[in-house]
Amino acid sequence: MLTQTKLTKEFVDCLLCGKQGTRRFNSQLPGVVQCDCGLVYTNPRLKEECLKDLYSREYFESHSSEEMGYDNYVSDRELVEKTFHRRLESLEKRWLPKKGWVLDVGCATGFFLCTARSMGWSVGGVEISDYCCEYAKREFGINLFNGQFKDLDSSRAGVYDLVTMWDYIEHSFTPGRDIEKAFELLKPGGIFALATPDIGSLPAKIFKQNWVGFKEHEHLYYFTKQNLCALLEKKGFKVVKTSYAGKYVSLGFFAKRLAGYFPWIGKVLIQMSNWPLFSKINFYCNPYDIVYVVCQKPAADTSHR
Numbered sequence: 001m002l003t004q005t006k007l008t009k010e011f012v013d014c015l016l017c018g019k020q021g022t023r024r025f026n027s028q029l030p031g032v033v034q035c036d037c038g039l040v041y042t043n044p045r046l047k048e049e050c051l052k053d054l055y056s057r058e059y060f061e062s063h064s065s066e067e068m069g070y071d072n073y074v075s076d077r078e079l080v081e082k083t084f085h086r087r088l089e090s091l092e093k094r095w096l097p098k099k100g101w102v103l104d105v106g107c108a109t110g111f112f113l114c115t116a117r118s119m120g121w122s123v124g125g126v127e128i129s130d131y132c133c134e135y136a137k138r139e140f141g142i143n144l145f146n147g148q149f150k151d152l153d154s155s156r157a158g159v160y161d162l163v164t165m166w167d168y169i170e171h172s173f174t175p176g177r178d179i180e181k182a183f184e185l186l187k188p189g190g191i192f193a194l195a196t197p198d199i200g201s202l203p204a205k206i207f208k209q210n211w212v213g214f215k216e217h218e219h220l221y222y223f224t225k226q227n228l229c230a231l232l233e234k235k236g237f238k239v240v241k242t243s244y245a246g247k248y249v250s251l252g253f254f255a256k257r258l259a260g261y262f263p264w265i266g267k268v269l270i271q272m273s274n275w276p277l278f279s280k281i282n283f284y285c286n287p288y289d290i291v292y293v294v295c296q297k298p299a300a301d302t303s304h305r
């Protein structure tokens with residue numbers, strides 16, 4: 001877990017243009033800057049050496065997910081897997097008629113991989129958190145690569161049919177290198193799918209500093225649909241679909257999120273969600289602020305990186 005003594009920070013140049021952004025994006029958000037090129041990112045940010053401490057067990061059981069991490073990721077397993085089943089099914093229908101190898105980057109406890117395996121896929125995963133790697137090994141018998149994606153060796157280059165990054169790239173210290181790595185590991189014609197908070201979305205614009213996408217320390221990059229797609233294409237991918245990603249949520253989770261924007265209504269719903277009759281309710285919810293991008297590695301390698 002992070003303690004104040006471990007909060008060592010560093011200044012970084014813009015990922016997209018190389019200049020150093022210093023202009024504050026919002027006066028209420030110290031540490032979030034906007035570069036002249038438009039990219040919004042955290043500067044200064046925690047040093048990479050803090051990563052293991054940040055993504056500890058406490059991160060996945062924080063009980064205050066509006067500030068950091070997840071309330072209790074493992075107890076949400078059923079809903080997380082239901083969401084992943086829906087996403088993979090839709091990818092299969094349109095782009096992946098044959099099952100093959102999938103690599104999930106930033107796969108947490110491996111719920112996506114467990115789902116994919118039950119749907120007939122061969123699976124691999126990358127995860128920084130020791131806690132999650134131990135969980136995936138114990139519960140699913142899946143051996144994850146316990147480290148940063150950029151450090152995964154390239155012995156399986158050109159093997160994967162699908163690479164996924166669900167709510168990962170905003171946490172990455174090296175999104176550009178990660179996209180290059182995904183490109184390298186995919187087969188020609190392979191699919192890369194990712195989802196990340198969109199700072200250009202309507203909810204981000206309306207709720208400003210209260211937008212749930214802002215997370216101190218853990219979110220390092222705030223992409224827009226436009227600059228994310230431009231980066232993907234610069235690295236050689238062809239963007240084939242953009243939309244917004246929803247997920248299955250409990251009434252309790254929905255109420256807590258709503259309370260962040262509309263405290264009075266949210267608090268009433270939080271009370272209701274504790275009633276036995278309502279506690280089991282879940283539904284598919286799309287807040288239209290998580291951009292979902294599907295892109296393809298060209299069948300013939302025409303990368304111009």
Ligand SMILES: [Zn+2]
Nearest residue numbers: 014017035037
């Ligand atoms: Zn820039």
